[in-house]
Amino acid sequence: MQFHIPDPRLFADYAGTPSNPLIDLALAALAAEVAVIAEKRETELRERVAASLVASETSEIADAMQRAPSLAVLRMLARVLAAAHVAAGQSQSASALPTTVFALPIIIVGANATPVNVPGALPRIEEFVSLMKAGKAIRGNQTFVMSNALASGAAFSLTKLPQTLPWWQIADQSAVAIEKASMQLPANQESVYLRFLVGTALAGPGVDLLTENDTGKWGMPFTQTFAKQLGGGTLSLLAMPRPPRTPLAALYQGLQAQREVSFQLFATNAIRKFRSSVGEPEAVISAHRTEQGGEIRLSLSNAFDEKGAEGFRAELHATDRAQDVAVMMQNLLAECNVESVTTLADVFPDVDAATNLPILFRADALETEVERALRLH
Numbered sequence: 001m002q003f004h005i006p007d008p009r010l011f012a013d014y015a016g017t018p019s020n021p022l023i024d025l026a027l028a029a030l031a032a033e034v035a036v037i038a039e040k041r042e043t044e045l046r047e048r049v050a051a052s053l054v055a056s057e058t059s060e061i062a063d064a065m066q067r068a069p070s071l072a073v074l075r076m077l078a079r080v081l082a083a084a085h086v087a088a089g090q091s092q093s094a095s096a097l098p099t100t101v102f103a104l105p106i107i108i109v110g111a112n113a114t115p116v117n118v119p120g121a122l123p124r125i126e127e128f129v130s131l132m133k134a135g136k137a138i139r140g141n142q143t144f145v146m147s148n149a150l151a152s153g154a155a156f157s158l159t160k161l162p163q164t165l166p167w168w169q170i171a172d173q174s175a176v177a178i179e180k181a182s183m184q185l186p187a188n189q190e191s192v193y194l195r196f197l198v199g200t201a202l203a204g205p206g207v208d209l210l211t212e213n214d215t216g217k218w219g220m221p222f223t224q225t226f227a228k229q230l231g232g233g234t235l236s237l238l239a240m241p242r243p244p245r246t247p248l249a250a251l252y253q254g255l256q257a258q259r260e261v262s263f264q265l266f267a268t269n270a271i272r273k274f275r276s277s278v279g280e281p282e283a284v285i286s287a288h289r290t291e292q293g294g295e296i297r298l299s300l301s302n303a304f305d306e307k308g309a310e311g312f313r314a315e316l317h318a319t320d321r322a323q324d325v326a327v328m329m330q331n332l333l334a335e336c337n338v339e340s341v342t343t344l345a346d347v348f349p350d351v352d353a354a355t356n357l358p359i360l361f362r363a364d365a366l367e368t369e370v371e372r373a374l375r376l377h
Contacts, residue, residue, distance in 0.1 A: 003326070003330075003343045004323065004343075004345060005285065005286075005287050005296065005322050005323055005326040005343055005344070005345065006287055006322065006345065006346070006347050007071055007287070007294065007316070007321070007322040007323075008287040008288055008289040008290075008293075008294035008295070008296075008316070008322065008347045008348075009071070009289065009293045009294040009316060010289060011068060011069050011070050011071065011074070012066070012067040012068065012069050013069070014067060014069035015069075017067070020060065020063055020064045020067060021048060021060070022045060022048065022049065022060060022061065022064035022077065023064050023067065023068065023069065023073060023077075025041050025042075025044055025045040025048070026041075026045060026064075026068075026073045026076045026077055026080075027069075027073060028041040029041035029042045029045065029076065030072055030073065030076065042076075042080065045076075045080050046080050046083055046084045046087060047084075047087075049061060049080055049081055049084035049088075050084040050085075050087045050088040050091065051088075053084060053085060053088040053161055053162050053165065054088050054091065054092065054162070054165065055162075056162040058158050058159055058161065058162065061077075061081065061158060062158055064077055065077055065078070065158075065318065071321070074318050075318065075319055077318070078248075078252070078318040078319050079319070081158075081248060082246060082247075082248035082249050082252070085161055085164075085246070085247060085248055086101070086246050086247075088165055089101060089164070089165045089167060089168030089169075090168055092165050092166070092168060092169055093168040093169050097202040097203065097204065097205075098202070098203060098204075098205055098207075099167075099168045099169075099170065099200050099201070099202060100138075100144075100200065100201045100202075100203060100209045100210065101164075101167045101168055101176070101198070101199075101200050101246065101247060102138070102144075102198070102199055102200075102201065102209070102210055102244040102245065102246065102247075102250070103151075103156075103196045103197070103198050103199075103244065103245060103246070103247045103250035103251070104146070104196060104197040104198075104199070104241055104242070104243075104244045104250065105194065105195075105196055105241070105242040105245070105250045105251075105253055105254030105257060106150070106194070106195045106196065106197065106226075106239050106240065106241050106242070106254075107192065107193075107194060107239070107240045107242070107254070107257050107258055107261050108183065108192070108193040108194075108195060108226075108237060108238070108239050108240075109190055109191070109192055109193075109237075109238040109240075109261065109265065110183060110185045110190070110191055110193065110235070110236065110237050110238075111185065111188070111189065111190045111191070111235075111236045112185050112187065112188075112234055112235045112236070113187060113188060113234040114187050114234075115184070115185065115186055115187050116185045116235060117182050117183070117184055117185075118182060118183040118184075118185060118230055118235070118237070119150075119180075119182055119230065120149065120150045120151075120180030120181045120182040120183070120195075121148045121149050121150060121180045122148045122150065122197075122226075122229055122230070123148075123229050123230075124148075124229060125146055125147070125148035125175075125197075127225055127229070128146065128197070128222060128225060128226075129144070129145065129146055129199075131218055131221045131222060131225060132218045132222070134217075134218070135215075135216055135217035135218025135219075135221065136216065136217065136218075137212070137215070137216070137218050137244070138201055138209045138210070138212075138244060139207075139209050139211065139212065141201050141202075141203060141209055143173065143201060143202040143203070144199050144200060144201035144202075145173050145174070145175055145199055145200060146175065146197050146198065146199035147175040147176050147177070147178055147197065147198050147199065148175070148197075149178045149179065149180040149181075149197075149198070150180060150181060150182075150183075150195040150196070150197065151178045151179060151180065151181055151195060151196045151197075151198060152179075152181035152194070152195060152196075153194060153196070153251055153254065153255065154179075154181070155178050155179055155181075155196070155198075156196075156247050156248055156251045164176075164178075164247065167198070167200060168200075170200055173200065173202070175199075176198050176199070176200060178198050181195065183195075185235075190265055190269075192258055192261050192262040192265060193258075194254045194255065194257075194258040196247075196250060196251075196254065198247070199244075210243075210244055210245055210246060210249075212243045212244075213243060214243060215241050215242070215243060219240075219241055222239065222241050223238065223239050223240065223241070226239035227239065240257075240261070242254065242257055252317070252318075252319045255317050256317075256319075256320070259314055259315075259325070259328075260328060262312075263298075263312055263314065263328070263329065263332065264332060266310075266312045267298070267300075267312070267329075267332055267333065267336060268336065270300050270310040271300065271336050271338060273310075274300065274302055274305070274310075277305070278302045278304040278305045279302055279304060280302070280338070280339070280340070281300040281301065281302050281310075281338060281340075282300070282301055282302065282303075282338075282340040282341075282342075282363035282364070283298060283299065283300055283333055283338055283340060283341040283342070283363070284298070284299040284301075284309075284341075284342045284343075284344065284361040284362075284363050284366065285297070285298055285299075285326050285329055285330070285341065285342070285343045285344065286299070286343075286344045286346075286348055286359075286361060287322055287344070287346075287347050287348065288313075288347070288348050288349065288350050288358075288359060289347055289348070289349065289350060290315075290350040291350070292315065293315070293316055294315075294316045294322070295313045295314055295315050295316060295350075296314045296316065296322055296325040296326055296329070297311055297312065297313050297314070297358075297359075297360065298311065298312045298314075298329050298333075299311050299360040299361045299362065299363070301361075301362040301363050301364065302364075303363075303364040308360070308362070309360040309361065309362050310360075311358065311360040312329075313358065314329075326343060330343070340363060342363060342366065344361070344370065346370070346374060348370075348373045348374065349373060352373075359373055361373075
């Protein structure tokens with residue numbers, strides 16, 4: 001069945017406001033009818049962003065991301081920022097062999113009987129390097145090292161990007177300096193975390209080491225070694241590595257993978273709960289505008305369960321399309337044989353003014369709840 005869900009984010013009205021050269025270049029690239037002109041404008045955009053990073057001046061970039069007048073412009077700015085970050089780092093390197101800086105996204109599902117703090121570093125990083133080399137990771141490259149720090153996505157925030165440019169200047173193959181991020185696990189609750197291992201590799205000019213689309217032979221040994229080093233006792237850790245990418249590309253893909261795993265965990269548990277108690281759940285997918293931007297939400301409910309709806313909130317990031325997130329939800333619900341799925345075509349507020357709680361729709365009272373929610377705009 002074909003469906004469409006609107007993007008709930010409110011993009012800026014750029015016309016008549018102070019100009020931002022980055023937005024202007026993005027708009028020019030998108031509007032160009034000739035590919036050569038579009039490529040030239042995008043190159044100018046990338047060079048200007050790279051120069052800003054080298055100068056440790058990110059205010060123009062932040063302003064452009066905040067005032068992007070459309071999703072197309074926002075996605076272009078995010079994509080160009082990822083490329084400019086690499087270009088800025090490479091421009092500072094004087095190494096005879098080009099340095100490839102990569103980040104390995106890791107989705108970690110953790111659970112323990114009591115609250116526990118999982119350290120933000122791997123005790124023996126050399127084991128992971130060895131098994132990845134044996135499994136021909138990074139196109140079989142044998143000259144790479146990784147930091148043992150398990151970094152969070154905050155390590156790649158815009159304000160911190162200029163501080164990462166020296167990573168491309170490391171000539172002695174020592175580990176990059178990056179902040180560790182521990183994981184606070186609550187008791188008796190499966191939680192999903194996103195962490196990154198950052199490394200550097202040396203290769204000949206023009207060699208792209210980050211082309212793999214899966215983890216091949218090294219993925220399963222990586223998962224097993226991770227559990228041995230940080231797990232044990234009642235602590236269960238399932239680490240699912242993704243293929244290495246340039247730092248911001250890894251961040252974008254990691255956020256998407258974390259959301260998918262979190263949704264799978266929520267949906268399977270909630271659906272099982274409904275079926276074992278009151279019967280088949282009914283699903284509602286809706287778009288909501290928030291102070292941070294927007295979310296796509298899934299509500300699961302049953303007419304015989306008066307407690308309300310079980311809900312999942314998927315925050316939309318700069319590279320996300322609302323439709324793609326909704327399709328991901330639809331596909332998993334289909335795999336779980338949930339037959340009643342309603343996708344709403346309106347944009348709704350974040351919270352119910354009467355309860356100050358996030359809006360989640362019950363399928364059995366949909367018409368009334370939708371009408372009430374729309375009045376909250």
